Amino acid sequence: DIVMTQGALPNPVPSGESASITCQSSKSLLHSNGKTYLNWYLQRPGQSPQLLIYWMSTRASGVSDRFSGSGSGTDFTLKISSVEAEDVGVYYCQQFLEYPLTFGSGTKLEIK
């Protein structure tokens, strides 16, 4: 199985500052078709996860442009520019290159 490892944030993050969440995969998620098979989700407190980013860097419908995804084949970053109160929650990365699909352990964001 592909192991997804997420980094921690130096919580709490001051409101208005930027935050970067890292995720590393044990195998390259870059497919021969040029696409990188990585999703990012946000799970707000008491809610279901919601898709933020797919194909490593494409924002899902309705997602603020304060969220951006980047990376290489195995190292990925979700950047949140100018964090707001509504960004509080746990962020998960997930690979969908191969079965079984696997998630990172989550990164919690708190706002000051």
Added chain:
Amino acid sequence: EVQLVESGGGLVQPGASLKLSCVASGFTFSDYWMSWVRQTPGKTMEWIGDIKYDGSYTNYAPSLKNRFTISRDNAKSTLYLQMSNVRSEDTATYYCTRAADAWGQGASVTVSS
């Protein structure tokens, strides 16, 4: 509006069976692969498996393949998860998802005697 509504969760004894349902609305259900994902009380996310839009193909997490079965009824826009011989480690919130971009509110399953 896309909606996924799970039901069928609850308290179940070890070794028993349980069937979860997920009713979809707001989109053409038969056009999409659908999946089940669970989240443990410790917030670990685990992919369970998925099913092709016509129900002809399924994939499972290897550790669950022998006990969990995913099926669908496109006429009823409903996805199912049949769980058998449940164990305490199956205690989790179970989410129905449309690919990655839509999730239900989750069904809570507690396995305990």
